[in-house]
Amino acid sequence: MAQSKPTLNLIGAGRVGQTLGRLWTQAGVFAVQDVLTRSPASARAACELMGAGTPTQSLGTMRPADVWLIATTDAHIAASAAALAAHAVQAPGLPTALRTHQGGLANAAPAAPQVAPPPSPTAFHCSGALGADQLAPLAALGWHTASAHPILSFATPQAACGQFVGTPCALEGDPAARALLQDAFSAIGAQCFEVRSQDKLLYHAAAVFATNFLPVLQSVAEDAWRATGVPAALLPHLRTSLLNNAVANITRLGPQDALTGPAARGDTEAIARQSAAVGAWDNQAGDAYRALSALALRLAGH
Ligand SMILES: NC(=O)c1ccc[n+]([C@@H]2O[C@H](COP(=O)([O-])OP(=O)(O)OC[C@H]3O[C@@H](n4cnc5c(N)ncnc54)[C@H](OP(=O)(O)O)[C@@H]3O)[C@@H](O)[C@H]2O)c1
DSSP states (O other): OOOBOOEEEEEOOSHHHHHHHHHHHHHTSOEEEEEEOSSHHHHHHHHHHHTOOEEESSGGGOOOOSEEEEOSOGGGHHHHHHHHHHHHHHSTTTTTOOOOSSSSSOBOOTTOOOOOOOSSOEEEEOOSSOOGGGGHHHHTTTOEEEEEEEOSOOSOHHHHHHHOTTOEEEEEEOHHHHHHHHHHHHHTTOEEEEOOGGGHHHHHHHHIIIIIHHHHHHHHHHHHHHHTTOOGGGHHHHHHHHHHHHHHHHHHHOHHHHOOSTTTTTOHHHHHHHHHHHHHHOHHHHHHHHHHHHHHHHHHTO
16 A cells, blocks of 8 residues: 655644645655744745645644754744753643554655655654754653745745755754754755754854855955946946856856955955055945955965
8 A cells, every 4th residue: 555645734824834744745756734924924825835634733733744844034943942941741642642654644646755754753853053952841752843934035935836856955963853844854855965063053053154245245346446437327237247157257267266356366455455445435344355355365376
């Protein structure tokens, strides 16, 4: 007899929850079951987008499930896990009451990937910076816990669904939960790898360096150009040409060979004079210029 799909409950179903719920529904990986958000309307809309799930209005009405995704914003993950653990204690069937895997739910399509849940429920969240320890109250009940961070900008669920294949996904947590999530994320095209719990903050800060600081640097540059009389009409051209050339060079040559400017030439005297000039204009920008120049000199091997 073909096994039925493991059930998945969602607490929080915004951009990430809806994207994953829809992809897993389409791939026949999980049977999305109960969906809890802050408002009935958004839970209904999430179920519509996922093409699966029953909107619920409180933890108390959520049924037992093999897997629980806490896809709230980071600030609400720990409280949601604590509330779920408290609910599981009050509802004695919940922590261990798993389906029999022998019917009761629609069978997976013949080609659907099989994800075998461990005998206790699994709970996970998708934060890049936070670890599985946010789910400690559930781990204390014997649940398997993990975090799974897909490195993708989830602008909208529709866009993210189309962009998801090939997305690197960092898994962290206990081995049984990681094994389940490895199968589930791989089945929808993610490239999974492991991050140690103690490395999560640094791992996530790397993504901040790789992408979040680019707009900051661009904004400082444009302010300095404006302050020095560069015509405003030229700024869009400067933005487009310099950024496009930098991206093309970095992706083609790698960061070290793409580096140009005073640090690449080892011109420490020019760096010192420019740091002072930037600092005189804007103290914080001067500090950033000095710190980034030191990193640039190290990258250039000077
Ligand atoms: N966005 C990204 O690009 C991205 C990328 C990788 C990882 N992540 C991670 O994915 C997780 C979710 O982020 P997101 O961008 O999907 O957030 P989001 O779009 O803001 O959605 C958050 C969802 O959580 C619900 N919610 C908030 N507090 C709740 C509570 N106390 N109880 C129940 N539901 C609650 C919201 O309900 P309502 O719908 O009613 O408001 C909404 O459905 C975060 O851990 C984030 O760090 C995000």
